[in-house]
Amino acid sequence: MDRKYLLKSAIKVATLARILAKAIDLFIVIILALVAYPVGIFLSMTYICLCDAFQNGQSVGKKFMGFSVVSMIDGSPCTFKQSVIRNLPLSVPLIFAIIPMWGWIFTFLIGSVLCAVEIYFIFHLESGHRVGDVMADTSVIASTPSQVRAIHN
DSSP: OOOHHHHHHHHHHHHHHHHHHHHHHHHHHHHHHHHTTTHHHHHHHHHHHHGGGSTTTOOHHHHHHTEEEEETTTOOBOOHHHHHHHTHHHHGGGGGGGSTTHHHHHHHHHHHHHHHHHHHHHHHSTTOOOHHHHHHTEEEEEOSHHHHHHHHO
16 A cells, blocks of 8 residues: 555655744744834844754744754754855845835835745755755754654654
8 A cells, every 4th residue: 555645645744844943933023023113123134044953953933833943064053154144035025114004015026036936946856955045054843752653654
């Protein structure tokens, strides 16, 4: 009996959970930017750049969803340098948000395109990596036993 469809289904669920984890982090970024504007823009850039290096490779979203980021070189938790590199595609548009109105529109447009590219790569690369993972030599793994079972069963 061929059961490969079960693995593909679990991988698709894990991929959607990864996207939800990043959406939680981006929600935090938006709240920081709006509540404490204009200083909030710098706080949100700092958070998005460094978030994957905290708590053994877990941002708030990844911790909530049961994932962590590890180095593909040695399997250690994501470093601050790797976190900055892997989140560059998401943090660069935030620079423009400091400009009222037009900067916000530009940030939204560029950010939406870059998020779409990231999601495209997650679903279309065989490894399931996004652009940031490829740039930083990192990978997202399940950090809880139940997540590992769900992905491999």
